[in-house]
Amino acid sequence: MLVAVAALVARAPEVVDGEVLTESWTWVEGLGLTVDLRLDGFGLLMALLVSGIGLLVAVYAVGYFGHHASGLGRLSGPLVLFAGAMLGLVLADHLLVLYVCWELTSVTSYLLIGWDDRNASSRGAALQAIIVTGAGGLCLLGGLVLLGQSAGTYRLSELLADPPSGTTVSVALVLVLLGALTKSAQVPFSFWLPGAMAAPTPISAYLHSATMVKAGVYLVARLAPAFADVGVWRPVVVVVGLATMLVGGLRALVQHDLKLLLAHGTVSQLGFLVVLFGIGLPEATAAGVALLLAHALFKAALFMVVGIVDHQAHTRDLRALRGLGPGWWPVLGVAVASAASMAAVPLLFGFIAKEKAYDALLHGPGWAGVTLVVVVAGSVLTVGYSARFVWGLLATDKPAVPDVPGSSAPVTSAPPPPTGFALPAQVLTVPTVVLGVLPFLADGIVGAAAAALDPAVGDVHLKLWHGLNAALALSALTLGLGATVFLVGGRLAETAARLPLLAPSSVGFARSLRALNRVADRTTSVVQSGSLPAYLGIIVLVVALVPALAFAADPSWSGWPPLVDRPAHLAVSVLVVAGAAAAAALRRRFAAVLALGVVGYAMALLFVVEGAPDLALTQFAIETLSVVLFVLVLRFLPDRFEPSRLPRRRAVRLGVAAVVGVTVTAATLVATGSRTSEPIAAGFVERSVPEGGGRNVVNVILVDFRALDTMGEITVLLVAAVGSLTLAGSAATYLRRREPGGGRARLAPSTRAEDQP
């Protein structure tokens, strides 16, 4: 990651000047799939965040885990894979490459949330996260394919330069939005993110605040300038974003766990970002870039602080924390500065970003005013929970800890962390403060990023002091109201959080999972009846009826093929018919198997007559072996077929047999007479000796021309055999255990009464 940061910094000046770096490798040539990477201003900003914060988190994790914690390999592997996938995501210029990286981040996130694999709740949280983001990912795939097809290109840059339109595109955008909004934990899918806090804090700081959850925001930001006016994009994005902002803020106000407070705060901020980027106004886009940067800086630092406190004081409960004792100011300073940046207190970078956002919405069209009101309300909540965070960390006089499960004993002091542990958070705070005082330093990168998204964005000038204007007044109002919200206490928020609208949507999630399970159960009990005759009947009916329907739709009859070529055919036919009739009529299983064997040998004879010695040989060998194997299995079954007691069942079986017989016969007759293309055999015969080095063309086909097929076949054969033998073995063991003293078990006893010819 150090290399990545160095490489990015080295190329940064060019990119900030508006240059675009591209790389392209061919991936799957036949599908026209190429790995196109493209580094523009926004890509640079995201890539710097991903690799820079990744580097700091790696350093931080050393302090968090120490060198000897177990399972670190399981943690660092997916972490590095995630960093790579996330870099790929923000640099991808091909929709499908972007999608692959997107899913890779979901999968690695799953592995990292569930890292504590002995803890059922963390496994559950991981599963919940991957189900939500995975379902969103599937929608995204559908949307991207629709977009790519209607645009005629899968190159993101080409797509954005020349956006398609129409109903298909509107549908595609809804699907893409579903993907983006689930990934970025927007209402009503926001519940997975607080659950994801089951991950170790370094992971939460990296994936679930600074990088992965921004993937949805990233996609919205990329697409908004081109598509904000298409279909339902703007209403959906703005409404969902605003709702998320409010709900996240309210929930954050009632949390007692500092980490959960930050998680709900992240949800709220993500909503804000989605609004700013999704609204599709150039000014708002620029503000969104600034806020994105500010959020990554302060939120990662705050998570690190919570991790440090948790590590040193062994609690994250803000009711239990009553001051941390001496030596903590380097950490608490970081916390206060970052939280203040979150609350948009002047002289910090968060303030610059929020001013910019207010300013953009103030100068937007009429409906932006409504948006602005809600954004201010959301920001008031942000100030409220920021204050709650600082209070929880610093205050020493708090009400007694209620005696409820999950709360911990009060802590009044803890050993301060070693310097190296606190260093990454401090490094992150430096730009928060410096850019807050000297915001023009960020002009270059923010301007380049915004211009890369939307060329309509002119030069960006971030300023601390804009003069006495409406935005400043709003900022003051926000801070004042926020302080009030904090002082009035969580009571207001607690009441609000009880509203049914704000009930945790994880309840709905659990309910829908249960419903899905019920549907699956019912479907299984219908589809998998356990009756062999039913399975067999369905299989043969499908085999018979599908070709029959195809023929009925387009009937063509080219006359009867020659029925009997030579006398030998007649003799063989008599054998086949006699064998088949005997197999159907005989009541003893063993005799029926032998009669089937007669059919098989007669077929082999037919091959001999037709001059196909290889086929005949194989048929003979197969037939012999199958009789032997049949005998082996038959020993586990009763000697005779039991005659059916139900006449109706007999009638059904006769009907199935008749339908299958008639259609297969008809299909054979039709197919024989309707060859349209040249047989491929001639070509194979010609090439057999020169290319395959063998005179037996059948074998040359098997082991040379079509060797890949053979390879697949023997693999499938082996896999199927392993599967069925394992099943047979475990069934036998199971039955043996159930019938102690019963000696050897019968295989599959449930099929006995049903098993009839």
Add this chain to the structure above:
Amino acid sequence: MKPSVLVDVTVQIVFPAALVLSLYFLFAGHNQPGGGFVGGLVAGAALALRYVARGYPAVQAVVPVPPPVVAGIGLLVALGTAAVPLVLGDEVLESAKAAPELPVLGTVNLTSALVFDTGVYLVVVGLVMAVLDAFGGEPPEASS
């Protein structure tokens, strides 16, 4: 299963012959009727004969390796034949030919496809053995 002298003696005579036949099929298969699949089936049938005469231990006595290992080695051999040309810079499963003069046999046409066919042969033999092993236990009292 009661041992029968007649069956026992017949199998003693037929088994080696059948094995030789199966090897013949395997080696001659490229030019004559035969091939790895048929060869494997014949070998499997030969083993089944031994099984009929003396039960599964008699099969194990000939092939002292567990059936899945036989089949697995076969698959590995086939995969190896597929992969080696890749290493040498050819297409996957590309076959090579050679026709060395051997002292007794004269000119022998060899192709790398024979190695692949050997893999198929082993997979089939392994599977037949596995079935004999799995279903070849003593029959249940219920039906005897």
